Amino acid sequence: MTVKLFVNNLTNVDFSYLHSSRGLMGESWLLQLELDGALNEQGMVCDFGIVKKLTREWMDNTIDHALLVPTKMSHVQSEQSIGQTSVEWRYPDGELFNCVSPSKAIVLIDVEEITPEAMAQWCTVQLLELFPQEVKGLSLKFIPEEVAGAFYHYSHGLQQHDGNCQRIAHGHRSRIEIFLNDQRDEKLEQEWANRWQDIYIGTTAHRKESEAGMNRYEYQAPQGEFSLTLPEKYCYDIDTETTVEQIARHLAARIKQMRPLDDVMVRAYEGVGKGAVAKA
Template sequence: MNLFVNAFTHLDASLWCPEHGLTGASWWVDLELQGPQGDDGMILDFGEVKPWTKRAIDAGPDHTLLVPEHAEGVTVQTLPDERLCITTQTPYAMTVTGPAEAFTLLPVDRVTPEVIAQYLMAELNPKLPVPGQLTLALRAEPIEGAELHYSHGLRLHQGNCQRIAHGHRSRLHIWRDGQEAPEVAARLAARWNHAYLYDQADDVSPSLMGEAPSEPLTSLAYTAAQGLFELTLPTHVCHALPVQTTVENLADALAQQLHEIEPGHHWRVCLNEGIDKGACAQRSAS
């Protein structure tokens, strides 16, 4: 007999994708427990297993960069200071370094929800705090309308959001004068979809003299509580903001963009940060 809990937690991460490069993702995590019924009629104590499993996921792949070690052009190197350096070639060149706990290395050529679930079950079942067998499944939130997959890092955050390459799959809703404007939301979402969003203060790109490179690059670096993080990406996949790229600031930036383009309207922007959380910002008509 099995017990189940659907959507008992969320997993937010970035991953390296052969088609899109660095991209954000968010999934619900469903949990199933198998075991014999005890004298009390229960199989296992969910009150013990659920928080343990959530803590293990939060301390594992959540808010990391999911790296397919066997993907074409992907190289993983351990640096002398025990940080990891990930380099890629396809569909574009990227270099990212950071503490080892900021990455989840997967021995596959493509990251999928099934791969992550198998990885988690292999890690967690030998340590399960009660007798039984744990099964996990990851599934994407159904989204009707505009969505975007973005990656970022929050230098000032004290938790795992400080990791330079983590991300989210998010809803975007926009209202113009109280009426939802899905076409506007789709247009703005496309600008940031599969993009890296960063604070201009983290830009350490060198000043170039003479002939410009064929592929302009943006280099970012900062030291946060967990250590030194560095990232270099093609400039065309990066979007700078003058502030930290929290969901509050992202929603506010979109609202300001709309106000500048069409100042004669009242705009309301609601942007999710993954699943079931986010921020709203407004601008009034001039």
Template sequence: MVLFVCNLTTIDFSWLDPLRGLVGESLIVDVSLTGELDEQSMVMDFSLVKKEIKKYLDASVDHALVLPLRNPRVTCTCCAERVDVMLFSDAGKVDCFVSGPAASFLPIDAASIETTELEKWLNKKIKEILPANIDDAAITLRHEEHAGYYYHYAHGLKKHAGNCQRIAHGHRSTIQIFINDKRDAYWEKYWAERWKNSYLMSENDVVAASQLSAKAQAVYHDKLLASAYTSSQGYFEILLSHEQVEILPDDTTVERIGCFIKQEIGRLNPQLGHVTVHAFEGVGKGARI
């Protein structure tokens, strides 16, 4: 017998890709469990499915940077509960460097972070925490279905008390823009293209190379921008190519992101009239400005 739960949760995370660099992602999680009925005449209590599997996802992949350990252009070094990650270009130069507490990263045995690879890894791990009467578990990951434009972005929120403080987590977010109360496809497409596979960095978190750790300084070069901060979970650093980074004047919360988009549209075209921005942070949540 198969028990299923659609829309169990949403996971927001980032992953490293040799072509796209650091990619923010949001995926909806569905789950199905195959097994025999227990003494309650259930495969598993729905409340326990939601509680146990969501708890595991929150502790592993959600708000983490997922690393393909079998990709030759990715290196991952662990030392004293810290992890240093590097993504190299074809020419052997560092395109991305991320350093932080080990809990901020999820290494998986894969050459790339395709949805199917992540599903395989999660399915194997989920089976280990389920009751003995369950023979099989299947996690299915899917994107939000919508008509419109979206962008992938990564960021870190140093003031956040939870896992959003991790410097390289991310989202896949839709964007809705209204000019004089009418949806405007031009501006939605504009932002989808401007922030395709982007990293949104707060101006307050930009640092000079001299302020970085010795390891970060060793790989730094003039094609990279650097950000670093200390938050409640520890010390974080990130180096990324100038082309991938947009520097915002404030924190990169969804509220501030929405304000930035609205102000930037006004700067680019002061004659537009009333602008309303619906900025999303992943699936089904965001800010209206």
């Protein structure tokens, strides 16, 4: 007899990936996990603590806060050298995307398209090998957060961060809430979500000279040298590091400029269930 063990919303992963038409996209997925196998001497398929620890650590070390590249997608070229990976791709209109990062910041996936289903299959094969022999099967599912209101996909990199947030092309799928005089303004939320759909939020100080119509960002961080080039129309620069706190402050200040007589409050999310609040 086999018994199934399940863990809903075990963790969530935040990353960016290349889409065949939309280009660089930030994303956030919740992870559902199901194991089946024989019971061990403790009457368990696997201890929940082991399940959570193994899965979270593997996700953190593999795809979380990375750029996922589907190597079978048209016009993708990648090159790996010692400790570094470079990726080049062309948007449907021929414009250039290029990213050079330490190798752990870019994950090459042997698929045509990054989807929850394709990534679940890719992760399952590798993750199953980590579990005790009593575990005979593993079913993994990635699920986008259900958001009733406005949301957008954004990518960024935090040069000054000690952890994986320093990677120049990682991202999130984030809701946004805007209040004017303590009343939520869903129309304004949607306007900003539309404006920032699939956006790269850059830091002005990271911008380097580039061809007309293109933005090139470069910086040195603890993990190594990072660079990113993409069309200007997909970018939005702010004068500070692009932490969620600074994003919330920037939005509140911009909205206050347009509505100087109103009290403004912005709740900016960074992926699932976390974010920052700024008032102006």
